[in-house]
Every structure is written in C-alpha cells, then in structure tokens.
Amino acid sequence: MQFKDLVDKDFFKDILDNCNNGINIADINGRVVFSNKVSASYVGEQPESMVGKMITDFYPKAVLLSVLKYKHLIHDKEIHHVGGKKYMLNSFPIFMKGKFVGAYSIFKDVNDIDALDKKIKTLELQRMLNSTESDFVSIIGKEGSLNEVLKSAKKTVGSLAGPRHSIIIGESGTGKTMLAKMIHSYAIKVGVLNKNAPFVEVNCAQYTNPDIAAVEIFGSEQGAYTGARQKKGLFEQANGGILFLDEAHALDQYQNILLKAIESGKIRRVGGSKEINVDVIIIAASTKNLKNELLPELYQRLAQYELTLPSLQERSLDEKIDLLNYFVKKYENAVIKNRNIKFKVILSPLCKDVLLKAHYPRNIRQMRDVINLSIDAASPLISEIHDGEEIIAHVELEHLPFELFNEHISNERNSIKNNIINSHIESVIDELSRQGLGPRKISKILEAKGYNIEYYKVAYHLKKKKSVP
Numbered sequence: 001m002q003f004k005d006l007v008d009k010d011f012f013k014d015i016l017d018n019c020n021n022g023i024n025i026a027d028i029n030g031r032v033v034f035s036n037k038v039s040a041s042y043v044g045e046q047p048e049s050m051v052g053k054m055i056t057d058f059y060p061k062a063v064l065l066s067v068l069k070y071k072h073l074i075h076d077k078e079i080h081h082v083g084g085k086k087y088m089l090n091s092f093p094i095f096m097k098g099k100f101v102g103a104y105s106i107f108k109d110v111n112d113i114d115a116l117d118k119k120i121k122t123l124e125l126q127r128m129l130n131s132t133e134s135d136f137v138s139i140i141g142k143e144g145s146l147n148e149v150l151k152s153a154k155k156t157v158g159s160l161a162g163p164r165h166s167i168i169i170g171e172s173g174t175g176k177t178m179l180a181k182m183i184h185s186y187a188i189k190v191g192v193l194n195k196n197a198p199f200v201e202v203n204c205a206q207y208t209n210p211d212i213a214a215v216e217i218f219g220s221e222q223g224a225y226t227g228a229r230q231k232k233g234l235f236e237q238a239n240g241g242i243l244f245l246d247e248a249h250a251l252d253q254y255q256n257i258l259l260k261a262i263e264s265g266k267i268r269r270v271g272g273s274k275e276i277n278v279d280v281i282i283i284a285a286s287t288k289n290l291k292n293e294l295l296p297e298l299y300q301r302l303a304q305y306e307l308t309l310p311s312l313q314e315r316s317l318d319e320k321i322d323l324l325n326y327f328v329k330k331y332e333n334a335v336i337k338n339r340n341i342k343f344k345v346i347l348s349p350l351c352k353d354v355l356l357k358a359h360y361p362r363n364i365r366q367m368r369d370v371i372n373l374s375i376d377a378a379s380p381l382i383s384e385i386h387d388g389e390e391i392i393a394h395v396e397l398e399h400l401p402f403e404l405f406n407e408h409i410s411n412e413r414n415s416i417k418n419n420i421i422n423s424h425i426e427s428v429i430d431e432l433s434r435q436g437l438g439p440r441k442i443s444k445i446l447e448a449k450g451y452n453i454e455y456y457k458v459a460y461h462l463k464k465k466k467s468v469p
C-alpha cells in the first residue's frame with residue numbers, strides 16, 4: 001500500500017484538528033458540517049456537538065453566512081466576535097462538480113498579535129521620546145548658550161589640520177552624548193569620516209572588574225585566559241570612526257594602555273602579541289573635571305578641544321521656553337505618528353510657569369522626562385482612544401510630578417503650610433474627592449461655602465495624601 005492510499009477522510013480530519021487556526025465548514029443552510037478542535041475551543045464546545053446545528057448558535061456574526069449568501073470569498077477580514085475576541089478570517093465558497101454546496105472559514109485569534117503590536121508601538125513611542133538628537137539643526141540653544149561650543153565641536157573634526165580627540169564636560173543630562181553623536185554625524189557630512197563610520201560608546205564606569213574591562217575595550221586572543229575566545233575589542237570596532245568614552249574619569253588603570261594606543265595608533269589584544277593598527281577619534285566625556293582625574297599626559301592628548309556644556313540653570317528663560325516647546329512638539333509628533341490620531345497638548349499658563357521655574361538637578365534629560373510624564377498624566381489611556389480620533393491633552397498643575405508640585409507650593413508665600421487648609425476643610429475635600437469630584441470642582445464648591453482655596457492647593461492636598469502610604 002502506498003502512502004497516498006492512506007490519505008483518507010479521517011487523515012484530513014486529523015490534520016484540520018491539529019491546525020492552529022479555527023476551521024468551520026457549513027452547508028448552504030448554514031448548518032455545521034465540520035468544526036475543528038480550535039474552533040470548538042473558542043466557543044467552549046466539543047467539535048462533535050456542533051455538527052448539524054446552525055453556525056450562528058456558536059458564531060452569531062459568522063462571516064461565513066455572507067459567503068453563503070454571495071458565493072464570494074472573503075479575505076483577511078478582521079471581525080469582532082462575541083466576548084470581545086478578535087479574529088482574522090478567510091472564508092471560501094465550496095463548489096462540488098460546479099454546484100454550490102456550502103462554505104468554510106479559517107480564522108485565527110488575533111488578540112495576542114494585537115497585544116504584541118500595541119507593545120511594539122509603545123516601545124517604539126518610548127524610543128522616539130527618549131531618542132538623542134544627532135544633528136546640529138534640531139539642537140536648542142545653537143544661537144544662544146551653545147553657540148561657541150558648537151563652533152568648537154565642528155572644529156574638532158572639521159578643522160583643516162584634520163580631526164582631533166576631544167573632551168566634553170557637563171553635568172548629567174546636559175547633552176554630552178548628544179554632542180558626541182552630532183560630532184560623528186557632522187564628520188560624516190563633511191567627509192572626514194566615511195558614510196558607515198562607526199560610533200562606539202563605552203561607559204567606563206560600568207566595569208567593576210578591570211580584567212573584563214581590558215578584554216571589552218582591547219579585545220582578546222584565544223587562550224589569553226581560561227576559556228578566552230578571539231574577540232575584537234571596542235577599540236577595534238570603532239576603527240575608522242569615533243570611540244566615545246563616557247564617564248572617562250572611571251578609566252583608572254587603563255589610562256596607560258589608552259595613552260599608548262593613542263600615541264602609537266596601535267593596540268594589542270589581551271593575550272596577543274600582534275599589534276593592530278587603529279584609526280580612531282576619541283571623545284571622552286565626564287561630569288567631572290578630567291584635568292583632575294586623568295594622567296596629565298592622557299589629559300593633554302585628549303583635551304585638544306575641551307567642550308563645556310552649560311547646566312540647564314545657566315540657560316536663558318527663552319532657551320528654556322524653546323526646550324519646553326520642543327519636547328512638547330516631540331511628544332505630539334511621536335503620538336501622531338505612532339497612534340494614528342490627531343493629538344495636541346495645551347499647557348495651562350501656571351503649569352508652564354512651574355515647569356520653567358523648576359529646579360532640575362539632572363538638567364535637560366530630567367526636564368524632558370518631567371514634560372513627558374505630565375503629558376502622560378493628562379492624556380487618555382491607549383485603550384480609550386480610537387483610530388483617527390482628535391485628542392487634546394490639557395496639562396494642568398495637578399498633572400505634574402509630585403516633587404515639582406511640592407516645590408511650587410513651598411515657594412508660594414501663601415503656602416499650604418501656613419495652615420490655609422485646616423482639618424475641617426481637609427475632611428470636606430476628602431469627602432468630595434471620595435464622591436469622585438476633581439480638584440477644580442472641589443475648589444468651586446469650597447468657594448461657594450466661603451473658603452477661597454485655589455484648585456491646585458486642593459490637588460496638592462489630595463496628591464500628598466496619595467503619596468503617604
């Protein structure tokens with residue numbers, strides 16, 4: 001007997017049962033002729049008990065019905081089925097010897113795919129919001145506080161005498177990584193580096209074990225230590241491009257090897273004897289003054305240009321306004337692109353004022369994060385929006401993170417700490433909040449009762465309560 005002779009009805013039934021998709025076959029009257037296990041499991045049935053009954057008993061909105069009516073196939077139709085489950089479906093008419101006898105559907109539960117798609121979109125949105133600029137065009141302050149430093153930055157790679165190593169100093173979040181990336185793209189733009197020149201980033205503070213650091217930075221040869229493989233280090237990977245040594249004050253005992261590599265243009269892998277030529281521009285960044293941290297010879301080699309970025313506090317109010325508008329626009333654009341909705345952010349004047357006057361120890365990065373969080377707080381959830389919808393996020397004081405709010409309130413002369421809200425008013429506020437009223441409504445009701453308490457003070461009280469465990 002040949003294999004093809006084994007292929008009988010039961011054989012195909014087994015295959016259909018083991019298939020990952022749901023399958024229904026119905027006759028021209030819409031009665032189930034066959035449903036596989038997956039289809040039955042979607043509706044909590046056994047396949048045998050579905051046979052002979054109407055398909056609509058199990059799938060009230062079965063697309064198959066329309067195939068039975070019009071005798072046309074339906075391809076990749078997304079349907080919403082009872083219970084909120086979503087299926088992607090193909091449905092086909094069945095003809096036997098030219099006669100129309102019924103229809104079948106093959107469908108897949110796409111809820112998992114949907115959830116995954118949403119997750120990917122969210123990750124993509126996060127990436128867009130947190131991305132670091134890498135071109136000189138989008139940088140805020142290019143005509144202001146960063147004017148001089150940007151000119152020097154261009155010179156590091158664009159001067160007639162050829163590219164030089166450089167140092168970038170600035171407090172955390174002032175744009176050091178951004179500036180290094182800009183130097184890289186500028187070097188490519190002016191042809192000092194070729195189009196695919198690498199930008200390799202090393203955080204020198206990440207290595208607690210100096211031997212691992214050496215292998216990572218300089219590479220290793222097979223057998224250099226037990227289990228060692230032949231491996232290119234980051235230095236070699238940066239060949240022909242830029243090696244960005246972030247937190248360079250943590251270079252420690254590698255300073256000598258680094259100095260040698262810079263002076264000779266050659267490195268040696270750990271455990272190797274061969275010298276390898278490397279042509280790398282080094283940018284070292286730090287929050288500390290590297291003059292006090294590095295060996296004088298190494299410092300001198302790297303500090304051919306020393307670029308210092310100002311803290312956010314040192315920037316003008318106009319620049320802070322530009323930064324604020326820039327991050328708001330960036331959020332809007334990311335959401336519009338990612339979520340397929342119309343999206344606008346409106347900051348209340350008071351909220352803007354607080355955002356601009358706040359103290360940000362982690363500088364521009366922190367300001368960016370605070371703006372993003374506040375817009376998050378004022379926006380609906382993903383599950384509440386629909387394609388093409390128009391959404392306006394009104395950002396009010398109560399949407400700001402608690403610390404900022406706190407700072408603002410304690411800066412106020414008529415502060416809440418002066419017991420403007422006494423325990424009686426507190427209990428009224430708590431009661432109204434329990435009834436589901438927001439700070440604005442509560443403030444209005446209090447006003448009608450003769451207590452003049454601004455809404456943001458009410459919001460402060462409620463937030464403070466929430467933050468006390």
Ligand SMILES: Nc1ncnc2c1ncn2[C@@H]1O[C@H](COP(=O)(O)OP(=O)(O)OP(=O)(O)O)[C@@H](O)[C@H]1O
Pocket residue numbers: 130131132133138139140141170171172173174175176177178179287326364365368
């Ligand atoms: N002048 C600017 N214009 C626009 N965006 C900026 C500016 N300066 C910084 N940013 C943005 O602020 C964020 C933080 O910048 P970056 O990561 O470069 O700071 P950093 O000094 O490297 O911080 P860290 O010390 O934490 O490594 C990035 O998203 C960057 O794009």
Ligand SMILES: [Mg+2]
Pocket residue numbers: 176177178246
């Ligand atoms: Mg950085």
